[in-house]
Amino acid sequence: xxxxxxxxxxxxxxxxxxxxxxxxxxxxxxxxxxxxxxxxxxxxxxxxxxxxxxxxxxxxxxxxxxxxxxxxxxxxxxxxxxxxxxxxxxxxxxxxxxxxxxxxxxxxxxxxxxxxxxxxxxxxxxxxxxxxxxxxxxxxxxxxxxxxxxxxxxxxxxxxxxxxxxxxxxxxxxxxxxxxxxxxxxxxxxxxxxxxxxxxxxxxxxxxxxxxxxxxxxxxxxxxxxxxxxxxxxxxxxxxxxxxxxxxxxxxxxxxxxxxxxxxxxxxxxxxxxxxxxxxxxxxxxxxxxxxxxxxxxxxxxxxxxxxxxxxxxxxxxxxxxxxxxxxxxxxxxxxxxxxxxxxxxxxxxxxxxxxxxxxxxxxxxxxxxxxxxxxxxxxxxxxxxxxxxxxxxxxxxxxxxxxxxxxxxxxxxxxxxxxxxxxxxxxxxxxxxxxxxxxxxxxxxxxxxxxxxxxxxxxxxxxxxxxxxxxxxxxxxxxxxxxxxxxxxxxxxxxxxxxxxxxxxxxxxxxxxxxxxxxxxxxxxxxxxxxxxxxxxxxxxxxxxxxxxxxxxxxxxxxxxxxxxxxxxxxxxxxxxxxxxxxxxxxxxxxxxxxxxxxxxxxxxxxxxxxxxxxxxxxxxxxxxxxxxxxxxxxxxxxxxxxxxxxxxxxxxxxxxxxxxxxxxxxxxxxxxxxxxxxxxxxxxxxxxxxxxxxxx
Amino acid sequence: xxxxxxxxxxxxxxxxxxxxxxxxxxxxxxxxxxxxxxxxxxxxxxxxxxxxxxxxxxxxxxxxxxxxxxxxxxxxxxxxxxxxxxxxxxxxxxxxxxxxxxxxxxxxxxxxxxxxxxxxxxxxxxxxxxxxxxxxxxxxxxxxxxxxxxxxxxxxxxxxxxxxxxxxxxxxxxxxxxxxxxxxxxxxxxxxxxxxxxxxxxxxxxxxxxxxxxxxxxxxxxxxxxxxxxxxxxxxxxxxx
Numbered sequence: 001x002x003x004x005x006x007x008x009x010x011x012x013x014x015x016x017x018x019x020x021x022x023x024x025x026x027x028x029x030x031x032x033x034x035x036x037x038x039x040x041x042x043x044x045x046x047x048x049x050x051x052x053x054x055x056x057x058x059x060x061x062x063x064x065x066x067x068x069x070x071x072x073x074x075x076x077x078x079x080x081x082x083x084x085x086x087x088x089x090x091x092x093x094x095x096x097x098x099x100x101x102x103x104x105x106x107x108x109x110x111x112x113x114x115x116x117x118x119x120x121x122x123x124x125x126x127x128x129x130x131x132x133x134x135x136x137x138x139x140x141x142x143x144x145x146x147x148x149x150x151x152x153x154x155x156x157x158x159x160x161x162x163x164x165x166x167x168x169x170x171x172x173x174x175x176x177x178x179x180x181x182x183x184x185x186x187x188x189x190x191x192x193x194x195x196x197x198x199x200x201x202x203x204x205x206x207x208x209x210x211x212x213x214x215x216x217x218x219x220x221x222x223x224x225x226x227x228x229x230x231x232x233x234x235x236x237x238x239x240x241x242x243x244x245x246x247x248x249x250x251x252x253x254x255x256x257x258x259x260x261x262x263x264x265x266x267x268x269x270x271x272x273x274x275x276x277x278x279x280x281x282x283x284x285x286x287x288x289x290x291x292x293x294x295x296x297x298x299x300x301x302x303x304x305x306x307x308x309x310x311x312x313x314x315x316x317x318x319x320x321x322x323x324x325x326x327x328x329x330x331x332x333x334x335x336x337x338x339x340x341x342x343x344x345x346x347x348x349x350x351x352x353x354x355x356x357x358x359x360x361x362x363x364x365x366x367x368x369x370x371x372x373x374x375x376x377x378x379x380x381x382x383x384x385x386x387x388x389x390x391x392x393x394x395x396x397x398x399x400x401x402x403x404x405x406x407x408x409x410x411x412x413x414x415x416x417x418x419x420x421x422x423x424x425x426x427x428x429x430x431x432x433x434x435x436x437x438x439x440x441x442x443x444x445x446x447x448x449x450x451x452x453x454x455x456x457x458x459x460x461x462x463x464x465x466x467x468x469x470x471x472x473x474x475x476x477x478x479x480x481x482x483x484x485x486x487x488x489x490x491x492x493x494x495x496x497x498x499x500x501x502x503x504x505x506x507x508x509x510x511x512x513x514x515x516x517x518x519x520x521x522x523x524x525x526x527x528x529x530x531x532x533x534x535x536x537x538x539x540x541x542x543x544x545x546x547x548x549x550x551x552x553x554x555x556x557x558x559x560x561x562x563x564x565x566x567x568x569x570x571x572x573x574x575x576x577x578x579x580x581x582x583x584x585x586x587x588x589x590x591x592x593x594x595x596x597x598x599x600x601x602x603x604x605x606x607x608x609x610x611x612x613x614x615x616x617x618x619x620x621x622x623x624x625x626x627x628x629x630x631x632x633x634x635x636x637x638x639x640x641x642x643x644x645x646x647x648x649x650x651x652x653x654x655x656x657x658x659x660x661x662x663x664x665x666x667x668x669x670x671x672x673x674x675x676x677x678x679x680x681x682x683x684x685x686x687x688x689x690x691x692x693x694x695x696x697x698x
Numbered sequence: 699x700x701x702x703x704x705x706x707x708x709x710x711x712x713x714x715x716x717x718x719x720x721x722x723x724x725x726x727x728x729x730x731x732x733x734x735x736x737x738x739x740x741x742x743x744x745x746x747x748x749x750x751x752x753x754x755x756x757x758x759x760x761x762x763x764x765x766x767x768x769x770x771x772x773x774x775x776x777x778x779x780x781x782x783x784x785x786x787x788x789x790x791x792x793x794x795x796x797x798x799x800x801x802x803x804x805x806x807x808x809x810x811x812x813x814x815x816x817x818x819x820x821x822x823x824x825x826x827x828x829x830x831x832x833x834x835x836x837x838x839x840x841x842x843x844x845x846x847x848x849x850x851x852x853x854x855x856x857x858x859x860x861x862x863x864x865x866x867x868x869x870x871x872x873x874x875x876x877x878x879x880x881x882x883x884x885x886x887x888x889x890x891x892x893x894x895x896x897x898x899x900x901x902x903x904x905x906x907x908x909x910x911x912x913x914x915x916x917x918x919x920x921x922x923x924x925x926x927x928x929x930x931x932x933x934x935x936x937x938x939x
Contacts, residue, residue, distance in 0.1 A: 475779065476752060479780050479800045480708050480710075482800075482801045483708075483714075483800040483801040483802055484711050484713075485801070486802060487711065487714035487715065487717075487801070488717070490718060490804040490807075491714065491717045491718045491721060494718070494721055494804060495721060500721070510714075510717065513710050513713060513714065517710055560754040561754055563755060
């Protein structure tokens, strides 16, 4: 120590109580001349006892020990902080030629300085008392006592250090022992010093069996070989490590100089275990490896979880693959289905339109539509479905707008227009649907022109039948004016032949009468023509009262000749309906002639016929126009009531009726959006009631 | 000339009847319906009544019945619609004098009125008389007066006599003023069908236009050919024989 300290320029890091004591000795009068100098004192605490003392003595002080390095003559640093991290920093940063005495070694410096100070004092005193042996003896005695005191102090200190070490050792053991991580420690002789409970539990080997032996391999390996802790203690070369661990090991990223590896140990536990193990060196104060600590981590569960996860992942992948295959299959089916529908669409016998659900723009049409509407596809795709409608049927739009998702609706007898403006009748079925993710409507139209025409022919034929049935009455009607005219003429002719003078008055009367009767005949003919004419294409607003009166103009006389009273109760404020006048008249005709027949049948059945009345009413019922035709005839028996609107159903005798009147009437009524119902009390009163929607107001 | 009552529901027709019949010289009474007509008839007792058949309320046939019930000697001429032979036959059954079709031709009216006048002039309930005469091999049966159901025996008797003479060819000659009722027609048809079985050939003549139509309609013309003139009827039989 004497050699170290002599001629040294010393810096002290850690300006505490020890620093001050050392400085007091070094700067004291006894040590002057020892060629010791103090370069400076550093402490992070500006008020530290030693630092303040040094500053008072004019010694350089600093808060940053690195300032001390600036002194070129510095050759010794004494570390008195007691802080290992500071010690490590000093080791790393100090200039290479400067010697470092740590706080452990400083103890010796302190002892040396104390002894040296005493020795110097005694030596000086001996010089004074050279001629007094008793004095020398007592001085030596004093020195011995002093030395003994230092040794005693040192011993005491060592004992306390040792005690502390034992305490620390115990604490460490407790830490290791109490740790839940399986841990064991070996010393540099490869003897196991610690084997904690967790390690016992994991390996199944008790600490008593292992501690103090070098059988640390026993739980892990089938035969003796170095394990990771041994590898660390032996500071093996990498090549050698590879002999034992292959490529399954690596340097720890967390702990310096530690190695880690993961392996499956089939002998541990029932089914073997995966262990992740880390071994780190235990170093002495001088940095020498004095042992190794190895921790073990049972990763079996994690592994299993991982494997389970992997399996799940694999499973998932398999399922995804499966689903993908399914999807592919479905797509294929969809494609085939689409092809099928495409084929159906293209080869359907009826025109099919796919249109936008909002503005009815035509999106697609089939070939049949092109043929039927005589349009090219390009033309049709620039149109809306409404463009195809005949002007009066444009109200279809309202119906189409009301369609909700997946709803279908049937629109009978609408008129569509072919290219060039030729109208034709169609039944339309429109369905709401999603097409390629779009809100759309699919409409199928059926050309019913032929059946409408046939129906028209049938209506016409039945009208002619009605006319035929009424021909006797009509002939009578026409015969009346003809008779008057003829008689007037015969009168004039007779007078002329007989050479008699015709009075002015008589002549005027004849002329006047003839003229009036011609008008009357012409009127009847007009009515007949109107009735017999084929219906126009378009419906018109008709005043039903006028139509009813027109019918009575023709049949009224006939009814009165049969002593049938006609009671009319017509609401003059009734709104018009949309219909064809002559078809509507045909319905009234049929009802009136049926009523007449019913009254006559009752007359034939009973001697006393009672009232012979047909009453016709027109009135408004809610938002509809209603007409009733009642008669006091024979009535309709219950079983027949349901069938009277069937075609060819008749209760009349063979040759008297075809059984088409009511069937055609109900067809006609329905064509105008109307309803027809019958109520009948046999033998008392029968009422047919028709209702129609009012014609829309302009 | 006497009174004549016209019943028709057509006012213009009545007005024309007034002019026309007035020009004939009749005192024309008119009624717009059956019951009004009967009232007038009861009050005025016109010997001749013209009535329309088709009328609201009481129709012409009822009027005819009522009038015949009040006075069977009244000459009732019914006015029928064009071609309405059913009504005509029904009227004849009810002993109508004649029927006239509408529109009324002056010729028909003339003859109907003339027959009525003739019948009024001759004895009121003139017994039917059938006389037979022979011309070569043809037996001519002259039928006077009206043929009704009452004429059956007379006709059968005449037929018997003709058959006794083993006549194969018979001409039935009706008087222009004769009226033949539905029952009379039935008797005729019966006799004629029997004649056919006996291979007797029959021709008919002397019918008014109206009765010619009726005979054609009821099918008598299938048993016996109808001729306007007697000579033509005789000639047809002799030539065929």
